[in-house]
Amino acid sequence: GPKVLQIPSHQIIDMGQMVTLNCDPVSNHLYFYWYKQILGQQMEFLVNFYNGKVMEKSKLFKDQFSVERPDGSYFTLKIQPTALEDSAVYFCASSSGTHAETLYFGSGTRLTVL
């Protein structure tokens, strides 16, 4: 099936540093998402992105967070500066269209902030 690739699979950084999580979405998909999951529990919506713009973001998407997809390359989530509570697994997803389209997820990036 369609594959979403996330790089790296694990990242350990010190609090206050910047981190960039990378996502290579399914090639013909147009909508991109980031979700946050703590301790294998609920998938929390962070943000979605279409046509170079953020469509909607949640309260979890703090001012320190940003997303972009320059020139059709990786869809990235940047956190600057990081905080201890940012430790989680971050999942990228993509879909081909609006509303009734299934999301395809990557395997996640486990972020540990020390």
Next chain:
Amino acid sequence: QQKVQQSPESLSVPEGGMASLNCTSSDRNFQYFWWYRQHSGEGPKALMSIFSDGDKKEGRFTAHLNKASLHVSLHIRDSQPSDSALYFCAASDTSNTNKVVFGTGTRLQVLP
């Protein structure tokens, strides 16, 4: 305030048994529903979608939607140990933001 609640939080069934998972939304704008399954160390993977009232069957999996009561269920017959995973209900509304909200999750364990 969680818009998509799932029950039970965890569930154990014997191999070959029936597993029933429930999902209730508090937002009447949700019109599109999915069930996703997440195995340990992986991302969620869609099992099936359901957009109309009634039943939808795919193999051993049957989803049921009742939009009036904002209730979605998933029934897994002849459960297998490989079905042991975290199951999420997900919902989307008809707004133009394409946001997909996931439920609180049900952890299913199928005992050999």
